Amino acid sequence: MWLNYLVNTYSFMTEHEMNTEQKILDAAKDIFQHKGMTGARMQEIADKAGINKALLHYYYRTKEKLFEKVFELAFSLFIPKVKEMMTSDKPIFEKLEFFIENYLNLLQKHPYIPGFIINELNRNPKMLVGLIEKNIQLKEGNLLGVIESQIQHEVELGIVKPISARNLMTNVISLCIFPIVARPILQGVLFENDKKEYDLFLEQRRAFVKEYIINSIKV
Amino acid sequence: MWLNYLVNTYSFMTEHEMNTEQKILDAAKDIFQHKGMTGARMQEIADKAGINKALLHYYYRTKEKLFEKVFELAFSLFIPKVKEMMTSDKPIFEKLEFFIENYLNLLQKHPYIPGFIINELNRNPKMLVGLIEKNIQLKEGNLLGVIESQIQHEVELGIVKPISARNLMTNVISLCIFPIVARPILQGVLFENDKKEYDLFLEQRRAFVKEYIINSIKV
DNA sequence: TTTATCTTTGACTAAATGGTTAAAACAAAT
């Protein structure tokens, strides 16, 4: 199909007429995110995409390159959102509520991505190097700086308790992501492995986490 | 060596006279925890243990069996501690401080284990089935029940704010483990990848987390 | 010293796996 490059969405296409490149990416995403770089098999990805293994190498010459593409897509879906959501000009409480709400939505839609990112970065931390500046322009609108001075400002107004931006961000992200990433063990230990119960727990935690974070810095 | 089975510690031995089985376990632990089941190579483990690959199969017939052993050791080092530390008969505040203090120590000593456990459980959640009851006798001294009723009791005394035991445990564990598990990304985004700074951050967070958790439930 | 048992090794095998190639199928342009 010589106009593949014009197609950047496929919601209106049926599975069958979806272009090959996209089918490959979808399949690769699925396999890589569940089995990791080392656990994934090119044959399995080809099968899932419904194509020949050779065709995989025709589009993405090596497993490495295909993996990098998938990783980058996952990364750019999750990491820039943090900055994007935290640098609006709402007051800090609203900002936090907005962030938690939206990040939990994102996590619900892509529950395997954070674990995938964490795991692969642990395997090969060098991948991070180019990726951060590519996805977060730290220069203008420095994330930490913005939050830091916003907190300081609202501390002076007597609205929030003092807290370092790094600790605050770490807490928020930990409380949002960890229950998803560590689902198997938490579900096992705290819920006798009852999937439904854990889903309900996560649902109820949405409001809980918001309140918990807000209360912890409300003066 | 016919008295291998008598040796269960080796702190007094030099690397050289350490028995083979232990050398294998140490090497396997290292490789598996850094590369995961699928990324690890039997040859690499053999090399690290300073033995022949065939000897690996002599002691642990398959990669699977060796992995299971390593996983079980890691699991039993981390999971039962939760119960052990939370079921003492201290008041809740002391209990939480004690837990956080000790769990952070454990994490500092074995920073790769939680990521290892989480990742492998994600790959194969079935592993959990036997492991939980083997490591935590849920029957007597039910962990959640104990905490739950302790909270309720202290709520009635007007000492703590009401909170579900599951949410409290999830918060504590998330705040302790996540900054270790997600170290590469947090260090990258929040600390411009400065390792020393991140170590310092973790060090300072020890007191911070304790205070944060306590304050969040102090009435 | 001999014998029996346990430990270790080098050499090997079968299967899996990432990657290649040459040719076929297809689509568009002339």
Next chain:
DNA sequence: ATTTGTTTTAACCATTTAGTCAAAGATAAA
């Protein structure tokens, strides 16, 4: 219809990898 360029496939290759085996070394007992 022919040509030209692109997409897809079946068959193949080289390497890696878990696992085996027979024989050699070591160790304690007889």
